Amino acid sequence: MVASAPAAAPDRAQGPLRLTVLHDATAARERLEAIAERTSGSRLLQEQQRVEEILEQVRRQGDQALLELTERFDGIRPDPLRIAPERLAQAWQECPSQLQDALTLAHQRILAFHERQKPEDLAVTGPHGEQLGRRWRPVERAGLYVPGGRASYPSTVLMNAVPARVAGVERLVMVTPPGPGGEPNATVLAAAHLAGVTEVYRIGGAQAVAALAYGTETIPRVDVISGPGNLYVTLAKKAVYGRVSIDSLAGPSEVLVIADHTARAEQVAADLMAQAEHDPLAAAILLTTSAELAAAMPAALEAQLAGHPRAAITRSALEDWGLIVLCADLEEAAALSDRFAPEHLELLVHDPQSLANRIRHAGAIFLGPWSPEAVGDYLAGPNHTLPTSGTARFAGALSVETFLRHTSLIHFNRAALEATGAAVITLAESEGLHSHAESVRRRLG
Numbered sequence: 001m002v003a004s005a006p007a008a009a010p011d012r013a014q015g016p017l018r019l020t021v022l023h024d025a026t027a028a029r030e031r032l033e034a035i036a037e038r039t040s041g042s043r044l045l046q047e048q049q050r051v052e053e054i055l056e057q058v059r060r061q062g063d064q065a066l067l068e069l070t071e072r073f074d075g076i077r078p079d080p081l082r083i084a085p086e087r088l089a090q091a092w093q094e095c096p097s098q099l100q101d102a103l104t105l106a107h108q109r110i111l112a113f114h115e116r117q118k119p120e121d122l123a124v125t126g127p128h129g130e131q132l133g134r135r136w137r138p139v140e141r142a143g144l145y146v147p148g149g150r151a152s153y154p155s156t157v158l159m160n161a162v163p164a165r166v167a168g169v170e171r172l173v174m175v176t177p178p179g180p181g182g183e184p185n186a187t188v189l190a191a192a193h194l195a196g197v198t199e200v201y202r203i204g205g206a207q208a209v210a211a212l213a214y215g216t217e218t219i220p221r222v223d224v225i226s227g228p229g230n231l232y233v234t235l236a237k238k239a240v241y242g243r244v245s246i247d248s249l250a251g252p253s254e255v256l257v258i259a260d261h262t263a264r265a266e267q268v269a270a271d272l273m274a275q276a277e278h279d280p281l282a283a284a285i286l287l288t289t290s291a292e293l294a295a296a297m298p299a300a301l302e303a304q305l306a307g308h309p310r311a312a313i314t315r316s317a318l319e320d321w322g323l324i325v326l327c328a329d330l331e332e333a334a335a336l337s338d339r340f341a342p343e344h345l346e347l348l349v350h351d352p353q354s355l356a357n358r359i360r361h362a363g364a365i366f367l368g369p370w371s372p373e374a375v376g377d378y379l380a381g382p383n384h385t386l387p388t389s390g391t392a393r394f395a396g397a398l399s400v401e402t403f404l405r406h407t408s409l410i411h412f413n414r415a416a417l418e419a420t421g422a423a424v425i426t427l428a429e430s431e432g433l434h435s436h437a438e439s440v441r442r443r444l445g
Contacts, residue, residue: 017302021324025332028325032340035283035321036390039251051206051235058210063217069207076178078202081218085198091189106379107194110158113381114166117400128416133409138168141220142403143212145227148177148204152185159384160226161195167403172197173222177204209236213244224403247398251388252281255373256342258333261290263348269300271346274374276317277310283321287333294326334358341392344373363392
């Protein structure tokens with residue numbers, strides 16, 4: 001799930017929902033490509049310059065820049081920057097018991113799944129008795145970005161803090177924007193307490209990323225920054241990558257549903273809208289072999305838009321970035337899906353496991369009618385921070401390994417160097433690196 005505060009949806013006439021429906025695979029491929037590239041273009045270049053200015057201001061002015069920028073963008077002067085740990089505990093104590101139970105269940109399931117991800121060190125004995133290996137160690141400090149603004153995302157706290165904790169990171173530094181009263185959402189603070197995060201700062205946006213990357217008088221520089229955000233957060237993470245590691249460059253959320261005649265229209269509509277309600281740039285795509293299902297979708301969506309608390313945002317996303325494609329068969333649907341490489345892929349078909357085996361590119365796959373994407377967002381166990389905008393072709397979910405780095409270990413003995421040294425010398429000389437060869441030659445005599 002990409003948890004970014006949605007931009008204001010454009011005003012739309014409340015007429016019939018305008019959905020793009022295609023019956024041709026070539027046209028579908030072209031439209032899917034346009035959807036994948038919906039956040040690229042000249043606007044990125046303009047906003048990147050603004051982000052660079054913010055980063056430089058924080059790098060030079062530290063805490064003072066954070067106070068001024070937060071006051072300018074959020075209307076709040078966050079002084080002090082840090083939220084007292086006692087306030088986190090208080091937020092948990094004041095959390096309604098039903099919400100406490102839900103957060104606890106989610107935390108337990110996410111923790112259990114991520115504990116199984118911890119990689120093992122590798123130790124190998126070579127043919128001449130040399131010892132070779134790879135060991136994993138956690139980074140010392142991790143920065144967790146949790147979006148705020150119009151919405152709150154306690155699930156993002158858990159999905160970022162849990163793998164960092166499992167990895168063994170010593171210091172977790174969480175940043176999240178202040179709300180209207182000057183304090184972040186209380187449920188976000190409660191989730192931080194549950195996840196064992198005690199260091200929380202009430203700042204957001206590009207300035208928060210800058211603070212984590214460069215450090216200020218109050219906020220420590222970290223080694224890894226994880227967590228989704230809006231365009232400015234994403235551009236800031238891109239700009240500081242190399243100085244720190246990042247989890248990914250998250251774009252707007254997206255779901256692709258492959259459905260056959262067994263799918264129920266109202267369930268498909270709800271699943272499409274579960275992504276569309278995130279953001280006017282969210283993408284909701286249906287690839288179906290059922291003409292009846294395709295024909296039923298406009299009415300099913302309209303019925304659920306009536307009285308929807310985020311109707312304007314949802315309608316805007318569906319009309320701009322929604323798509324229905326009537327496919328000849330499931331093989332064509334799978335091929336189109338792989339070309340798009342969706343963040344979330346739902347398989348509402350008679351035999352979802354067989355179709356899942358056919359899929360090559362997806363951030364997460366949800367199999368069958370009892371696996372709505374929402375369970376993955378909150379408590380299934382696997383991480384909900386997933387690759388977007390086609391990057392599932394080469395990237396995967398945030399994981400324990402995001403907060404680990406591995407080191408190679410090489411321990412040659414005399415026999416191993418004598419057996420391989422001549423080849424090392426030959427290779428070094430072929431590259432014109434005299435001292436490389438000499439470092440071996442002088443040991444062998």
